[in-house]
Every structure is written in structure tokens, then in C-alpha cells.
Amino acid sequence: MRFSRESKQFDPELTVLPALICCIDVWTERAASPNASLDLAPPYSFAENEIHHSDSHGDDLHVSCPPHTTERKLITKIDWRVIPLLCILYLLAFLDRVNIANANVYGLAKELGLSGNKYNNALVIFFVPYVLFEIPSNILLKKFKPHVWLSGCMFMFGLVTLLQGFVKSYSGLLATRFFLGFFETGMFPGCFYLIGMWYTRREAQKRYSFFFSSTTLAGAFGGLLAAAIGNLNLTNTRYSGWRWIFIIEGAVTCIVSFCFYF
Secondary structure (H helix, E strand, O other): OEEEOOOOEEEOOOOOHHHHHHHHHHHHHHHHOOOOOOOOOOOOOOHHHEEEEEOOOOOEEEEEOOOOOOHHHHHHHHHHHHHHHHHHHHHHHHHHHHHHHHHHHOOHHHHHOOOOOHHHHHHHOOHHHHHHOHHHHHHHHHHOOHHHHHHHHHHHHHHHHHHHOOOOOHHHHHHHHHHHHHHHOOHHHHHHHHHHHHOOHHHHHHHHHHHHHHHHHHHHHHHHHHHHHHOOOOOOOOOOHHHHHHHHHHHHHHHHHHHHHO
């Protein structure tokens, strides 16, 4: 269910989350006051901010937003707390997905002996679990909290990306690519689901555009980042430049996943 700001009423096709934020603001103010009470009666009675909801049993729910909370402030607050995090999450997921092409430029196929269609097989196997487990992933997203499920998946595909830097054979590469697709399967539908829950249809279109722009950034700067890592002077190590592309980018993803959890 959503909140329709035009009619100030709940519409079955819209979401309830903005109204819940209004409730949180109200209860936070009441808890901070010296004479705070635990009852749920709203301290404000402004008609233009009042929300009416009638559920299937005919019960009326009245929720009043505090007068200092306007629609624009509410949407701006949601924008800063939701969209940047989802963009960074999907940017890193897309970067970890496509960095195998940059690694191949720096000698992946030659060192692992990928002849014939072996390199193409490593690319294709990623999409097998990625397609099969998208729906189950969103079901689990509803069972767990989004910050738990998405940050957990983010940590796991970052770890798999890091482990790609240590593979020594074609079979090892296939295994890591398969599990990379398995753990990345929830990123795209999960982010779409969250944006659809927080915004109305009219508002969501612009947010989807910002979300998709993160993949453009990954494509634009992924090659530059890989070139910088691949050309590092790491002669004192036993690992080739293409391995460090996986190791460093995977480690960054794991670190960011901890920030997203908290």
C-alpha cells in the first residue's frame, strides 16, 4: 500500500513507508519532550497533514505528520538515505562482474591457458545462477531486513571476486564465476524492489534513471581503474597484474559491505 499525496489518503496501489516516517518523526519528538508519554495519539491536528486510512476491516487509522515535515523535505531525506547507497552497491556489483574483461587484457587467458571457447564459457556461466535465483532472492529479501540481505550478498560477491585473483586453473575460474553470479543475483531486483517501495510511480522514474547511471560509471571508470591496478609496480610479489585487479576490487567491495550493514 502507498500514500497518495494528492488526495491525502491511502491508495491500495501506493506505499505506506512515507507515512511511517511521519509517525517516526512524531514519536521521536514526543520521546524527546520532558513529559513524554507512550500513547500513540498524535500531538498535531493539522488537517492538511492528516492521513486517513481505512483497512479491509473498516477500521480507520489517523496519522498526523508534524508541521515541520513537508513533502519536499520528506522526499529529500529518503533520496539521501536510499538512492546513493543503492547506486554504490550496484556500481560495485557491476564492476566486479565486468572486470574479467580487463583482467584478460593483462594476461588472464594466457596464464590460465584458456584456449578456444573457454574464456567465453567463463563469461556465460555467470548468468546461469544470476537468472535462476532472482525470484528466490527477492523472497529472502522480504524475510530478512534489506540491510542484512543486500550487504551480506555484497560481502559474498566481493569475497568471490577477491578469490578470483588466486585461481590457478580453468575449473577454478568457472567455479568463482558461477558463485559470483549466484551472490549477485539479488542486487538488481532487490534495488528495484526497494525503490518501488519508497516512491510513487511518478517519483520512481527519476530515481531509476540515477540508479542505472551507476552502471555507466562502472563502465566508464572500470577500465581506467583496471589499468592503474594492472600497471602497478608489484615486481616483488608473485602475482600478476590481472590478479591484483580482482584482489583489490574485491577487497574494496567487502569493506564497503560492512559500512552498508551498519
